[in-house]
Amino acid sequence: MDFQSCVKIQKEWDIVGARQLGRERAKAIGFGTVDQARIATAISELARNIYLYAKTGKICFEIIDDLEHKGIRIYAIDSGPGIEDISQVMEDGFSTSGGLGAGLPGVKRLMDHFEIDSEPGKGTQVKTVKWVR
Amino acid sequence: MRIPILKLHDYLLISIQIDLDDQTAIQFQEDLLSKIHKTGATGVVIDLTSVDIIDSFIAKVLGDVVTMSDLMGAKVVLTGIQPAVAMTLIDLGIHMQDVPTALDLEQGLLKLRLELEE
Numbered sequence: 001m002d003f004q005s006c007v008k009i010q011k012e013w014d015i016v017g018a019r020q021l022g023r024e025r026a027k028a029i030g031f032g033t034v035d036q037a038r039i040a041t042a043i044s045e046l047a048r049n050i051y052l053y054a055k056t057g058k059i060c061f062e063i064i065d066d067l068e069h070k071g072i073r074i075y076a077i078d079s080g081p082g083i084e085d086i087s088q089v090m091e092d093g094f095s096t097s098g099g100l101g102a103g104l105p106g107v108k109r110l111m112d113h114f115e116i117d118s119e120p121g122k123g124t125q126v127k128t129v130k131w132v133r
Numbered sequence: 134m135r136i137p138i139l140k141l142h143d144y145l146l147i148s149i150q151i152d153l154d155d156q157t158a159i160q161f162q163e164d165l166l167s168k169i170h171k172t173g174a175t176g177v178v179i180d181l182t183s184v185d186i187i188d189s190f191i192a193k194v195l196g197d198v199v200t201m202s203d204l205m206g207a208k209v210v211l212t213g214i215q216p217a218v219a220m221t222l223i224d225l226g227i228h229m230q231d232v233p234t235a236l237d238l239e240q241g242l243l244k245l246r247l248e249l250e251e
Contacts, residue, residue: 016154019186037186037217038224044188045225048155092226103189106225 006060007047009078015047018059025061026072030132038110039072039130045103046076046126054080054123064129071112071131079123086116136161138168144176144245145169145207146238150183158194165198169207176245177202180238182213192227199232208248210234212241 005025007018022043026036043059050057057078064071083089092105104126108114113129134157139146145168151157165177179195181187187195199209210233222229233248235241 012155016152019188020152023186034217034220037215037221040186041188041221041225044186044190048188048190106189106227109224109226110221 004060004062006058008056008058009047009050010056012051015044015051018047019043022059022061022072022074025063026130029063029065029070029072031072031130035130035132039074042107042110042128042130043074045107046074046128049103050076050078050080054078056080057123069131071129073127073129074111076126076128077123078125082120082122082124083116083118084120086118090116134160135164138165140168140172140174143174143249144178144242145172145174146178146180148180148183148238152186153184153191155190158191162194162198162201166201166205169202169205174207175249176242177207177209178238178241178245179209179211180213180241181211181218182215182237184218185215187214187218187222189225189227192222192225192229196229196232208233208245210241210244212236212238 007014007021009018019040023036023040026039031039047059057080060075062073064073089104107128111128111130115127118124134151136147136149195211202209212235214234233244235244
């Protein structure tokens with residue numbers, strides 16, 4: 001485990017800022033072009049969820065680089081309204097915002113590991129990891 | 134930020150060369166439709182060679198602009214989608230099946246010409 005850095009999500013442009021920083025980090029630790037695109041896209045989806053549903057929150061990056069693994073762990077944290085039914089938002093095509101509904105299940109497919117924790121009224125935390133192959 | 138839209142005979146050509154934020158994407162949608170209206174263009178090529186990320190929102194905006202232009206009588210072809218972007222879109226579960234695409238600008242113009250001559 002290495003250092004951690006965060007990007008605040010407060011305005012629409014922060015979505016672009018977060019994914020650009022994530023891509024830079026991913027490139028620096030040795031991800032290929034396709035995985036860089038996957039990571040940047042996952043961050044974009046997570047950051048947009050924060051912006052749309054919670055208004056503000058943060059995306060944090062943690063670089064994992066030890067003897068066994070190398071990868072990037074991404075946290076999306078907000079203290080927004082939370083999610084009532086997590087299994088519902090993990091269904092393909094489910095959306096309350098009029099989007100494509102590709103968000104969370106898409107992120108899960110783009111990454112290697114995906115965890116979501118949410119409490120209605122308290123907020124949501126998504127933790128997701130991609131390993132360098 | 135505004136994306137330039139170039140007119141060439143009956144066609145409109147767009148090359149997206151920036152990291153698209155939501156607002157710029159929506160603005161582009163409006164700009165393209167009003168340009169089609171103003172010029173009477175029958176074909177549009179949107180080149181995505183320099184775009185290295187398309188997330189679900191941008192995909193929706195692009196898919197919508199194809200349908201909207203079609204309603205106005207202009208055919209749109211998306212060209213130059215990078216391999217990494219194509220793979221990411223499928224992972225996301227976005228198939229864009231009804232959207233005409235071509236490998237590059239040249240193929241895109243060819244596709245438009247064939248389609249419009251029919």
